[in-house]
Amino acid sequence: MGNTQHGGYSPNVTQLGSAPAPSWLTDESSASVRALEGPAFEEAEYTARLDELRGRMSQLPLDAMLVFRPSSVEYLCGFHTAETAPQPLLVTPSETHLYIPDLEVGRALASSLADNLHFCGYADALRGLELFLAHAASVLPSGARVGVEVGHPSTPPRALDLLREHGLVPVHPDYLVERARLVLSPAEIRCVEEAAVLTQRGVEAGVAATREPGATDSSVGAAIAAALYTGADSPSAWGPVVATGRRGGIPHSSWVGRELASGPTFMEFAGTRARYHAPVMRTVVREGPLSAADRRLAELSRTAVAAVLETAAGGVPASQVAVEAGKALGPLPDDVMFHQLFGYPVGLAHKPHWMDGAPFYLTPDNHEPLVSGMVFHIPGSFRSFGKAVVGLSQTFVVEERGTRALTHGPADIIEA
Numbered sequence: 225m226g227n228t229q230h231g232g233y234s235p236n237v238t239q240l241g242s243a244p245a246p247s248w249l250t251d252e253s254s255a256s257v258r259a260l261e262g263p264a265f266e267e268a269e270y271t272a273r274l275d276e277l278r279g280r281m282s283q284l285p286l287d288a289m290l291v292f293r294p295s296s297v298e299y300l301c302g303f304h305t306a307e308t309a310p311q312p313l314l315v316t317p318s319e320t321h322l323y324i325p326d327l328e329v330g331r332a333l334a335s336s337l338a339d340n341l342h343f344c345g346y347a348d349a350l351r352g353l354e355l356f357l358a359h360a361a362s363v364l365p366s367g368a369r370v371g372v373e374v375g376h377p378s379t380p381p382r383a384l385d386l387l388r389e390h391g392l393v394p395v396h397p398d399y400l401v402e403r404a405r406l407v408l409s410p411a412e413i414r415c416v417e418e419a420a421v422l423t424q425r426g427v428e429a430g431v432a433a434t435r436e437p438g439a440t441d442s443s444v445g446a447a448i449a450a451a452l453y454t455g456a457d458s459p460s461a462w463g464p465v466v467a468t469g470r471r472g473g474i475p476h477s478s479w480v481g482r483e484l485a486s487g488p489t490f491m492e493f494a495g496t497r498a499r500y501h502a503p504v505m506r507t508v509v510r511e512g513p514l515s516a517a518d519r520r521l522a523e524l525s526r527t528a529v530a531a532v533l534e535t536a537a538g539g540v541p542a543s544q545v546a547v548e549a550g551k552a553l554g555p556l557p558d559d560v561m562f563h564q565l566f567g568y569p570v571g572l573a574h575k576p577h578w579m580d581g582a583p584f585y586l587t588p589d590n591h592e593p594l595v596s597g598m599v600f601h602i603p604g605s606f607r608s609f610g611k612a613v614v615g616l617s618q619t620f621v622v623e624e625r626g627t628r629a630l631t632h633g634p635a636d637i638i639e640a
Contacts (some may be wrong), residue, residue, distance in 0.1 A: 226513035233258050233337060237329070240344040240355040246326060254333055259306055261334040263302030264498035265411055270337050273300055273404070278317055280400055287368035289315040289400065290387070292379040294403040294574040295499070295581070297322070304499065305573070310380055313338065314360045321363065353383055361390035368511060370399035370527065375583075402582035407597040408571050413621055415500035416571065416630050418621065422495025423502045424632040425451040426464065430491050434484060434508050434640040441466040441479035441496040444491065452495050460501060461575045464493035473612035475561075475605075486511040488518055488637075490605070490613045494570075494578055501570050503601045504631045505615035512640040521614035522637050524560065525604040527552050529616055529635040532566050532586065533555035538596040538624040542567075546588045561607040567600035570619060598622040604635065 237254070240246055249471060263270065277300065291297050291313045298304045301313055301320055305328055314321040322338035324331075325346040332341050344355045356507060364370070370387055372394045373379055387394045408416070429451035433444040448464040465478045469485025489510065492505035507522070514522060531552035535545045549566045567586035570578050576602075584590065586600065598621070605615035616635040620627045 233333075235333075235338055236340045238340070238342050239326075240342050240359055241348055243345045243498060245349075249329060257330050257333045263335055263337055263618060264415070265302070266499070267337060268559050269409065269411055270302060272409075274315065274320070276311070276404055276463065277315060277401060280404070281315075281371065283393070284400075285369065285373070285399060286371045286395060286397065286400075287316070287437045288360075288364055289371040290383070291315065291401055292375070292383070293402070293580075294378060295572050296373075296405065298380070298499070298574070299401065299405055299572055301338040303332055303338065305331040305335075307331075308390055310378065310383075311614055312353075312356060312360075312383075314363070316363065319363075320549070321360065323359070351384055352501035353380060355387040357383065361387070361392055364392060365394045367393060369393045369395050371395050371400055373397065373399060373402070373507060375399065383451050392626045393549055395546060397589075398581075399582040400448075403584075403628065405571065405581050406569055406584055407595050408599055408621070409597070412500060412571060413597070413599065413630075415497040416502050416619065416621070417563055418497040419438045419495040420502035420630045420632060422452055422456055422497070423493070423504050424495075425454075425617075426493050426495060427491075427504065427506050427633065427638075430464075430466070430506070430537060431508055431638055432638055434489060434510050438609045439484050439510075440481050441468045441471075441484065441489070442481045444484070444489070445479040448491065448493055452493060454494055458496045460496050460578070461499075461573045461580065462494070462577045464491065466491050467613065470611055473561075473607045473611045475607065485517065487522075487612055488614050490615045492615060492617075499574065501573050502577055502619045502631055503570060503578055503617065504619065505603065505605060506633075506638060507614045507616060508638045508640050514637065517608055518614060520557070521560070521606045521608065521612065522616075524562070524606045525614050525616040528604040528606075529618055531616065532600075532602045533620060533627045533629065536586075536594055536600075536622055537626045538622055539593050541593050542584070542586050542590040543588050545586045545594070546590075549586075550588070559608050561609045562605075563603070565603060567602045570601045571599050594622045596624050599630070
């Protein structure tokens with residue numbers, strides 16, 4: 225993992241707009257803030273990511289990338305914050321420029337490695353992007369081609385109009401940053417491995433909570449959350465989800481303070497390390513054996529997870545993994561609901577969900593090959609609609625000759 229402090233980092237900090245310079249921002253206070261935290265990885269990791277991005281930019285060609293997706297901003301320069309206002313990163317062939325409200329200067333000094341920090345008043349940043357993009361245009365040549373991802377809600381539609389008004393040419397680069405993020409470095413995989421340790425603590429806490437007298441879906445969710453947050457350095461982007469009995473048969477239902485049913489109780493959540501996620505689905509049965517219908521759901525879920533883990537490997541097309549898993553399942557019973565998605569990429573993610581990257585799915589229509597270092601979650605959830613669910617899963621990394629599960633324990637029913 226990376227630095228615990230980076231007091232040697234000294235970006236160029238400039239104020240945009242006409243507001244008075246803040247009296248609290250001094251050389252001394254900036255140095256003090258920089259020494260408090262630091263980015264999640266060593267500087268060389270970010271340098272390699274920017275070098276790779278700039279190589280892709282030159283091939284398109286692009287004169288710059290304007291990155292709005294918060295997780296991709298963090299990926300490239302380390303910056304992260306709880307604030308959700310647009311805070312884009314401009315990447316040119318030689319520099320990075322991070323645009324932030326004045327309240328985020330501290331977070332930028334503490335976490336990022338951007339070459340230049342440009343800030344304006346908080347209210348100005350919330351009202352619009354005019355100041356940010358006017359400055360971005362000032363450091364680019366007229367007519368510059370600027371890559372902007374348009375497929376994520378973090379990119380304001382107004383940004384494209386502003387770029388054009390400033391004589392720039394916005395170009396959709398087909399998830400240029402996010403496609404690079406699909407293949408995790410060894411340091412990133414270590415983060416997912418560490419996240420998986422916390423995930424397992426959540427599993428154990430959730431199972432233990434189901435055994436408590438008067439247990440509810442909410443008490444189980446609370447126990448999972450406490451386990452995930454104790455010792456963590458970042459929150460999960462989603463969950464925990466806990467659904468019991470017939471409510472489990474309604475996708476994405478979660479805890480409502482309802483006493484646990486005698487049948488399956490479904491849990492889905494992720495531990496995190498530096499916002500790298502290791503999701504898992506587990507299903508607990510507290511009282512008595514499964515019914516025949518629930519045993520059928522469990523067998524389908526086990527089969528799906530096993531087939532993906534046995535088929536995936538470096539160089540294997542994603543479509544082949546999905547097709548083989550589909551063959552292993554065979555025709556589904558008419559009353560069984562399944563989303564036909566055998567895996568999606570996970571890793572670095574910001575809210576609202578850990579699915580926060582390029583749309584690269586293990587489905588029959590994705591014929592791109594898997595690459596060693598890709599990390600996926602297998603959402604093996606099968607439902608009898610409105611009646612019950614069994615969800616089992618693993619998070620795994622693709623390796624040259626196969627797969628390696630990163631989450632712990634078997635993907636099987638847990639008897640409480």
